[in-house]
Every structure is written in structure tokens, then in C-alpha cells.
Amino acid sequence: MSLPDDETLMRWSDGELSPDAAARLEAAARADPVLAARMKAMSHSRQALAEAFPIAFDPRDADLARRIAAAGSGAPKPHALASLRARIGELLAPRHAVPWAAFAAAAFVGGLLLGPLANRDGGLTLRPDRTVAGAGLQGVLDQRLASEGADEQGLSVGLTFQDVDGRWCRTFQSERDGWGGLACHADGTWTVTALAALEVSDDEVRRASSETPAAVLAAVDEAIAGTTADAAAEAKARDAGWR
Amino acid sequence: MDEFQTGLVELLPRLRRFAKVLRPADADAQDLVQQTVERALASRSGFRPGTRLDSWTFTLMRRIAIDEGRKAQRWGRVLTSDEEGAARAPDPAQAGEALRADGLAVRDALQALPDDQRHAVALVLIEGLSYAEAAQVLGVPSGTLTSRLVRGRQSLIETLAAQGVTG
Numbered sequence: 001m002s003l004p005d006d007e008t009l010m011r012w013s014d015g016e017l018s019p020d021a022a023a024r025l026e027a028a029a030r031a032d033p034v035l036a037a038r039m040k041a042m043s044h045s046r047q048a049l050a051e052a053f054p055i056a057f058d059p060r061d062a063d064l065a066r067r068i069a070a071a072g073s074g075a076p077k078p079h080a081l082a083s084l085r086a087r088i089g090e091l092l093a094p095r096h097a098v099p100w101a102a103f104a105a106a107a108f109v110g111g112l113l114l115g116p117l118a119n120r121d122g123g124l125t126l127r128p129d130r131t132v133a134g135a136g137l138q139g140v141l142d143q144r145l146a147s148e149g150a151d152e153q154g155l156s157v158g159l160t161f162q163d164v165d166g167r168w169c170r171t172f173q174s175e176r177d178g179w180g181g182l183a184c185h186a187d188g189t190w191t192v193t194a195l196a197a198l199e200v201s202d203d204e205v206r207r208a209s210s211e212t213p214a215a216v217l218a219a220v221d222e223a224i225a226g227t228t229a230d231a232a233a234e235a236k237a238r239d240a241g242w243r
Numbered sequence: 244m245d246e247f248q249t250g251l252v253e254l255l256p257r258l259r260r261f262a263k264v265l266r267p268a269d270a271d272a273q274d275l276v277q278q279t280v281e282r283a284l285a286s287r288s289g290f291r292p293g294t295r296l297d298s299w300t301f302t303l304m305r306r307i308a309i310d311e312g313r314k315a316q317r318w319g320r321v322l323t324s325d326e327e328g329a330a331r332a333p334d335p336a337q338a339g340e341a342l343r344a345d346g347l348a349v350r351d352a353l354q355a356l357p358d359d360q361r362h363a364v365a366l367v368l369i370e371g372l373s374y375a376e377a378a379q380v381l382g383v384p385s386g387t388l389t390s391r392l393v394r395g396r397q398s399l400i401e402t403l404a405a406q407g408v409t410g
Contacts, residue, residue: 006393006396006397007389007390007393010392010393010396011374014367014368014374016373016374041400041404042396042400044400044403045368045396045399045400045403046368048345048349048403048408049349049353049364049365049368049369049399050368050369051345051346051349052345052346052347052349052350052353053260053350053365053369055256055257055260056256056259056260058255058256058259060273060276061255061256061259064255064276064277064280065252065255067280068244068248068251068252068280068284069244069248069252071248071284
């Protein structure tokens, strides 16, 4: 096999080579460390780009979403809102392993209905693997105790418990932006495993802020081993870095 | 909302992300997203159901950016240092010093590429379009897209290696 050029390696890393050609290249790399290193660098550039540009929720998108919803058909009707909310609940139900795109889209449609999901400082920014990328939420999950209530961004934590794999998990919510979720800790990062809009009453006035969305509670039920941590256990786990 | 509207709403975060590649200053990117949404709503009869809405909308956005770029040139508008600073500032949404530094280095490396390479790289590596779809969005033959992509990719790899951003 002649020395593959950069275009071939690029096509390989972007999934644009035929399966046969990709297999030949991978076989050649097993016997050629220089080729393997070039292929690794090519893959890394793809991964680094994707990670440097995570999908982020911008509050201004909620206004644009309303503009889109209003186009042609008038403002969205209450029953349409209800059916979209049902769709969000379905997509976010803990039993369904939803692909990231659907997860992000569902969370985003929630933003359309219930006000901005997030702002850039205190909001919800997740990487494609659902780990928390937003400094605000990360800090709250790392440090905040349930007894301290909401921080200045409106973010608070609720229940803290260990799941069946021994990971610490915490429910969280943004009263200001109207969403709540569940995140579990591993290797220094929090992975969001459930996310839902806070319940709203018929007149769209938010109910008591302490209510954890039903979909999030269902996710807690599914994950929890034993009982939730009391205030002392919560503080102890925090001080130990959630290990 | 119908399927088209829902699809467009779901695309908004990606439209904003691509807009920032085309127009790094935040206010310019916001203008571009707004104009693209308006254009998409006005010309939705041109969208064929069953085809990719993201490619179609990115194409609209690229055309608007080109038109706006020509207008800006006519008015002699230049990027001010403030705007440039804002565009290059670290994204506060990214947690962790190391990650923030790496993310900034990668975003800088992308911004340093010539326009045509940057657009090709963003569509394929960030937005996940195939080579054929990216070529269609940019309105270039697939061979041209591929060579832009190779050159952009080579520069990125060299820049990131020089800055010690490793996988």
C-alpha cells in the first residue's frame, strides 16, 4: 500500500471512506506507528472542534422561537403547548435512552414554552455527552447544600443520594428559568440523566418552587440505592469531593 | 407549530453556532440568526420536505452573510477592537480552566483560518454535515470542498500541536 495522503486520512476520520478502504487503512496503521499517529492527530482535530463548540442555549433563541411559532398560524394555543409539553416529558422519560439531539431539542422546546432555559452565566450548557459544561450549574452541584436554597442565579439543589453504581447524584433546578433535572457525579464531572420543565399551572404562573418535576422524580426512583442523604451526609459527601 | 416550524426552532442553537463562525462578533451573529429565521419563514415553500432542513437553512445563512459582507464593504465598516475582543473572549459557559483554555485555543485556531477553509471545517467537523452536503451549502464542487477541508485541517493540527492541545 502506498503512503496514504492527508486527504485519505481525513476522509477516514470523517467517515467518508468506503468500509473496505477504511479497513485497509486501519490494518496498515497497526503495523505503522507513524501512520497511526497521523490518524490519531486527524481524529483529535475533529474531536477538539466538536468539544470547543458545544450546543449552548441562548436566551435570545426563545424570542426567535416565539417568532417562528407565531409565523402564519398565530400564537401557539394552550392545547398545543400542552401537547408539546407531553412530548418533552415523553422524550425525557428516564426509561427512554434518547439520543442527544432529541434530548437537546426537547429541552430547547421547553425553553420556548416556559421562558429562557438559561443565560450564559447561570444556565444550562451541556456537552454532547450530557456532561455539565456551564460553570454556574457545575459550581452549584459541586458546592451548594440543599439548605442554602437558590443562589443569585436562581439555581438550587434538592435531593442528594447515591445510585446503584455508588455515584453521588443530585437533583437541581432553576426557578428563574423553569427547569429541573438530575445529575450524577463521576470523574470530576456531572452528567445530566434527566431534565424537565418545572410544572406550570393553567394560567402559566409557576407553582411553588420546591416542586421537583415528576419526570425527574421518576428518574430518582429508578436510580436510587437506599435513601436520600440527610443534611449531615450531604455536607460530608460534598467535603469529600463526591467520591 | 407544524413540522417545519418545530424543525426550525430545534435548529436555533446550531444556527447561532454556525453564525458565530461566519460572524464572530456576538451582535453580528445575532443579526445573522434573526435574518436567517426571517428568510427561512419567508421562503419555506422552497424547502422540500424529506430533505435536510439544517443544510437548507445553513445555505440561506451563508448567502445572507455574503450579501451583508458586500454591504459592509460598501460602507467601509471594519471590525472594531472591542468587537474582536468580545468575539475572542473565553466562553463563560465552559467550566474548568484547562477545558476553557483548550476550547479557546481551538476556537482561536479555527478563527485564524481563511474564510473558505473555516466555513468548510465548521460545517463538517462541528455541524456534522457530509462532504457532499457541505459542498452544497457552500455552493462549491466537492473537489473544492475537499481541498479546503484538507488545508484547513492541516493548519488546525499544526496550530493545536504547537499550542500543546493534545487529545
